[in-house]
Amino acid sequence: MGKQKLWTKDFINISLSNFFVFLTFYYLLVTLPVYSLNELHTTKLEAGLVVTVFLFSAIIIRPFAGQWIEAKGKRKILLLSLFIFMGGSFFYFIPDSIISLLVLRFLHGIGFGMATTAAGAIVADLIPESRKGEGMGYFVMSTNLAMVIGPFVGLTALNKAGIYLVFIISVFCAVLAFITGCFINNPKLIQTVVRQGTLSIKKKLTIQDLIEVSALRIAIVSAFLGFIYASILSFVSVFAQEINLLEVSSFFFVVYAVILILSRPFTGKWFDLYGANKIIYPAIICFAVGMAVLGISKSALVFLIAAALIGLGWGTLFPSFQTIAIQNAAPNRRGTATATFLSIYDLGVGIGSSLVGMISAKIGLGSFYLYSSVYVLIGIILYYFIHDKNTRLLLKEKRTEVPSQNAG
The missing domain is CATH 1.20.1250.20 (MFS general substrate transporter like domains)
Structure with missing residues (x-):
């Protein structure tokens, strides 16, 4: 038997989408605290909340996202979450206070939590069983690369051109995450909805x-x-x-x-x-x-x-x-x-x-x-x-x- 194929079109697209999601995450992770301190004149504690609130909303939404994935299908939840994540990126131009920024960060974190959960579930289906360790390693590498590139690009843009360019680039990355996600069309991901569609709606949700x-x-x-x-x-x-x-x-x-x-x-x-x-x-x-x-x-x-x-x-x-x-x-x-x-x-x-x-x-x-x-x-x-x-x-x-x- 020949070696099962790993680098399919869908695997490449989910890895790219994951890369752009995390690129946006790490990009904003290093720039928003600086922005809140310098532009919104917050305390260091408030600047730290810009990161904490985002992660908190991602954490609390993930268990529900896992349930929605089983009920509605992986691809549908992925596209919905990427749309929320992309939409949130457009609103960073608006906040003029720490409160409004924290509200936006909470909503943006919901899209991030859903997207990363759906992406992990999708890639688990796409990777052949015999190459799970290898495939997951390459998929997670897209996150690691974003961790390197995001802070470098973010701080460079902030220092050279200011916060306006920072927000423009974050929108661009989030749009690319959504576009690459739209190209994932594996039949297995669509069939999941047919098999599981109404099951979890009829029963009471449990822990x-x-x-x-x-x-x-x-x-x-x-x-x-x-x-x-x-x-x-x-x-x-x-x-x-x-x-x-x-x-x-x-x-x-x-x-x-x-x-x-x-x-x-x-x-x-x-x-x-x-x-x-x-x-x-x-x-x-x-x-x-x-x-x-x-x-x-x-x-x-x-x-x-x-x-x-x-x-x-x-x-x-x-x-x-x-x-x-x-x-x-x-x-x-x-x-x-x-x-x-x-x-x-x-x-x-x-x-x-x-x-x-x-x-x-x-x-x-x-x-x-x-x-x-x-x-x-x-x-x-x-x-x-x-x-x-x-x-x-x-x-x-x-x-x-x-x-x-x-x-x-």
Whole structure:
């Protein structure tokens, strides 16, 4: 049998749509707090709420989005969410106060939460079963690339031309996300509506409908480690300024992305060939070493070596965790599994973004990054007891069932 095809037109389009959604997200993530401080004259706490409110609305909408996906179909919810996300981008020209900006951010976050949930469910259907780890790795790489390009383009546009150009570019990116999403026409995604259309409308909505239990274990592990990843997203440039490496800070995520791209063809395939554990345990160690190296960074070389190690470690862990969450769910529950996984993960990142600032104010960012390497290593224990041990027990039970059935 030939190798199942991964790079289909639909897979490319969903990856591109996901890229432009996250490009808009990261682009606004770094520019709106600056805009709110300088133009709306807010406090730093209010500027931080610009990010928090967006993530909060995305988190609370995701469980419902997973249910809507099962009831109405993946493609329909994707296009609706991309339309909401695109529409929200047009309104950033209007707010003249922090309150109106926060209202817009809440509404924009709803579109983001729905879109990312639908995209995750769609790509799980499009990737062949034999290439799940590889395919999910490439899909998540579109997010990682957006994380590198978005802040660079956003800060460049803000510094060179001002906030008006920033908002124009965000509209352009959101429109591209919607257009590429419209070109996804896989028959499997349309047939889902016919099979599941009226089922969930007739019964009362329960907590089991909103949360996929099989995704909870690995989602908790991802949130635990996402707490530390949040410190990279939010404070690595601040740390670079503290150690007089501000001019090098823009290259941190460039190195991160380069290592990610170079390693992705191997790590995804190894996941499919050898299983999750052979990838996840070494990746956690690599992530921990990267955090320790970052904590002791005093030169540009050491700082960028840390970026490479973190890119290889966390850049391998996140798509692996998301693949596990999707594989453990029934095909018709992949939308809910994606929503459950991303909601809990975002909760970890959101809490991390808030607490890291408080902790680092007491002990310093360098010490925080150094000590966080021990925290990341604890993730090995958490992963083993929450996911790995349970998986081994289930496999053992299946193996003992087979001989008994044969004997009967």
